[in-house]
Amino acid sequence: MNQRTSEASDSAASWTRYWQSGFQDTCFFADRAFAVDQLWQDLFSELDSSARIVDLATGNGAVALKAAIFARDHNRAFAISGVDYATIAPAGPTSTDAELVASVEFVGDTDIANLPFHSSSVDCLTSQYGFEYARGDLALAEAVRVLVTDGRALFLMHAEGGAVHEASAARLRRAQSLLQKGHLMMQLDDLAKVLKSGSKSRVYKTQQRVEAKVAAAQRKHAEIPKDDLVWQISQESREILAAIPQVAGADIAARIAHIRAEVTAYVHRLHAMLKASRSARAMDELCDKAQSLGCGTATYTPFMVDEQQVGWSFSARKT
Ligand SMILES: C[S@@+](CC[C@H](N)C(=O)[O-])C[C@H]1O[C@@H](n2cnc3c(N)ncnc32)[C@H](O)[C@@H]1O
Incomplete structure (x- = not known):
């Protein structure tokens, strides 16, 4: 396990509590849940059949499991990992998904600012309301380090003032x-x-x-x-x-x-x-930093559900 500050330990413990209670994701606002399927389907459909995918701050594996379902249904041989610093308990959307869950390598108790992967070894990084919780500069540098040249990162991030x-x-x-x-x-x-x-x-x-x-x-x-x-x-x-x-x-x-x-x-x-939520200006800074670390393109757009902004979609490609 990585060394943690006591604040980070408290935070990880509060998430461990959440994931151990069996929650699948955190995609909801007010009294309704929403699905983020299309964003991830579009991304997975662009990847090579044997792509190595890492889902950052995976929680109980919402996106990692979507990648596994996509691979199963579209005959892909993705190698999928999910990393989180909580002690996670992925179980799959239904209790019969043991095989699906087993097809993903879940790495709990691990800070995404210190990833257990070789440099230039990952084709695609995903994150759904997760990356922005980590120590920004370190997590971004780690993300760029592990990506292969031409590797993609797509993060759905909390938006300040969004729904x-x-x-x-x-x-x-x-x-x-x-x-x-x-x-x-x-x-x-x-x-x-x-x-x-x-x-x-x-x-x-x-x-x-x-x-x-x-x-x-x-x-x-x-x-x-x-x-x-x-x-x-x-x-x-x-x-x-x-x-x-x-x-x-x-x-x-x-x-x-x-x-x-x-x-x-x-x-x-x-x-x-609330602390993790990013303003448009903070997203501009993130894009600038990603470019300075070696991403030829780094952009973001508001991510909308029923005309309400529920986040930012941040996309970068390492060159
Ligand atoms: C809002 S949840 C999202 C989880 C998941 N991506 C989903 O969509 O269900 C945020 C997650 O970020 C994780 N997290 C926060 N800071 C982290 C860090 N520095 N390293 C790894 N995981 C972190 C938390 O443990 C929590 O599981």
Whole structure:
């Protein structure tokens, strides 16, 4: 494993939590998911049959697995790897895809700023909402180092002010409101403490405060997507309250500790996402740097879904 700063370790841990829960990708905004199939299909169809493809910051392998599906369906012999610094858990879009998953070399616990590949050994680099999270200059230099001459890089990157960015900023504000002094998370922590104390009257009073906070959160956020963490935590809090008469205090406290860890990791990921989002000016700088590192062409365009910008598509070719 590469040496990491503690910030990078926290960040990787927050993603490990996400991928170990079985998520397949992060392509959604507000309350809807979107597919990025065409971008990747068009790229894969341009590659030689035996192309070596590396998907950077692969997560649970969303793009790497699309490449594997393309190879299977179009009779290509791609050699595909996916790299991520989280401890990933790729499982394929359906549980019957074991063979597909096995056809990809997944390399977890590895920073893309320090790739385990020889120089000039990769024909195509992909990244879907991943490359921009890494330490920019180092990751770009690594990307160019491993590409063969004439090798392609195509990255879908978060766009500052775009629909995904805006939806994530709203999700972050809501999640942070859970963590404020006196709000739901703190009341849940109190509940865990008083359950250990064994005092029935204190448990009862704290239960009532949790109930009030849950009701307030659900009233305030009645319109939010039901997959939003705030909504899920509110629902889970209700289940916890209902379970108190039957379940041991220590088990309830463990569930509350789990919720706290979930919220902390979620806030961490959203912060990282907002920080990773690029303005048009930052994309100009990325293109300039790519050219100075040896890419003859480096360009970007807004990537749109239903007339909403959900990112930048950055494309470069090493010369
Ligand atoms: C938004 S997710 C996208 C994952 C995947 N590409 C997808 O489309 O589902 C961002 C990913 O970047 C990874 N990541 C962030 N910084 C990284 C780094 N320096 N090296 C490797 N992976 C990194 C995270 O662990 C996370 O899996």
